[in-house]
Amino acid sequence: MAAFVLPHLFFLFVLPYFSVAQTNGIVKVGATLTATEDATPWLSASGDFAFGFHRLDNKDLFLVSIWYDQVPDKTVVWYANGDNPAPRGSKIELTADRGLIFSSPQGEQTSISDPIIGVVAYGVMNDTGNFVLVNKNSEPLWQSFNQFTDTLLPTQIMGNGKFLSSRQSESNFSQGRFQPSRLNGDLGLRTVNIPGNFLNDPYYFLSTGTSSGSGSGPSSDTLAFNKSGYLSIFRDGHELVLSQGDDARAYDFYHRVTLNFDGVLTHYSHPKAKTGNSTGTSIWTVLWTVPANICLSIVKNAASGVCGYNRICRINIDQRPECECPRPFSLLDPADDYRGCVPDFVQDCVNEPSSASNLYDFYVVTNIDWPTSDYDQLEPYDDVSCKEACLTDCMCAVAILRGSCWKKKLPLSNGRLDTSLNSKAFIKFKKTNSSSQNPALPVPDCNNQNGLVILMSAFLGTSVFVNFILISVMCLGFLLIYRNKLTTIGKAESVVERNLRCYTFKELLDATEGFKEELGRGSFGIIGGEKAILTYWAYDCYEEGMLHALVENDAEAISDRKKLERFLIVAIWCIQEDPSLRPTMKKVMLMLEGIVEVTVPPCPHPFSAMGRSGA
Structure with missing residues (x-):
């Protein structure tokens, strides 16, 4: 086994250097970049990767970064100034003596590529995503692959003393609260106390070792990501494969492993663009993720948890945590989703x-x-x-x-x-x-398709029977909003099989064939000898994290899953059997627009819960 693993590992190390000798993707000494929207980045030979200033969303600030240039959202895979984004007009210059030099509009300079020992002959933006500075003999002096951020790319290796570090949030690239590191010979995911660098105990182990000690000495653990998309840990001549790749289709997909800002380590793939074409609306697909439920993985007596104090963490359909403030709490800082919630009253x-x-x-x-x-x-x-x-x-x-x-x-x-x-x-x-929070109801906007379904929920949610009907209308609204073709769902007579799983609309339609009755004759159907109602089904979809079933796995709908999930949660609030729990119309509209925190709803039918327990 060792005879196979060691050459394999050596090949992973040297592959990025071999590609340095290519003639395309070369950046000459003296080349510059300026932080503007229309600046042309330094591209790799294939055009897959770009190095330059990446503008942050809705801000006049720029990130010195490397990104997938053929992917619609220009996914960032490496960055140099996450804690201090660059203002417009900043510049980068490739110099012979100091490598990559960053200059602010005020003329202040810092080196991105420290340390440089030798004279830089040119730079290369490789097709591996590795930006390399080399001397006249094409020997590497500095490379981005040795400065880890939150992402591993194929052919990249994380050896002893190196670690990934999550960003602070989806749009904030400052140092985050999570990183992989070693403890007593084990390689695990740990939380970091920010500010500061103290590491808490691991919440998930990537590997289990046998060595002993304080965890501060050298380790043979190496995390490697090969060109076929296999993520492996090498230890003492042995290979532990964490995530499978695909040798046959390695060149048809982009791969990346990212330690997300919420502490979930995820292997993603994305289809490559066809020649002369674009990937269009393609999205990153999750191939592997750990831990399976981070909400349940992190339990520390001296820590706030995944989401911060006074918040609730739950797992969505991508096994990523969603954080919400329960009633009666509100976000402490709307600009920082992880500072926690504070009560809306003083006791x-x-x-x-x-x-x-x-x-x-x-x-x-x-x-x-x-x-x-x-x-x-x-x-x-x-x-x-x-x-x-x-x-x-x-x-x-x-x-x-x-x-x-x-x-x-x-x-x-x-x-x-x-x-x-x-x-x-x-x-x-x-x-x-x-x-005191009961203002007059606003006049509903019937042309607002996003709010129409929920407005109907608030007005009609006055009885259990009507709730059954309005959930059908609500689901139909989802289909219209997301252009789902199954527009006949409104004819389904609130019938669904109770078998401890959420069914898709197609299965629902097939299952209800032959049980359609006049609307108003009842909201119960019998399938396989069991009774069920559509509100149960819709709530189960939400509770089990299977929102994709509501939209028949429609890729466009799932790509905007936060909006879809927000609509569903608001609807569940509006159909509570307990009238005192239903929000006012004003709050419904604010929740729909994302202005007011949409908190975790209770079961909409608590008085019927005992009847469901045996289903």
């Missing part, structure tokens, strides 16, 4: 009466918890006594009924949605605040 232990039943009430949410925020355990307790215990305790912000009654204090940490909990969360809120 006064000094001036408020000891009996607070007339001041406070509870929002009830199922299957969420903040497991590291307990300060008291009460048992045996039921719903009434658990709420009463929290209501009369001014330190109690949330009570979780899960066997025992667990009282929680602020700040709430490591919040997550976990469908295996079989729990109820009683989240305290002040009645005086909520009673």
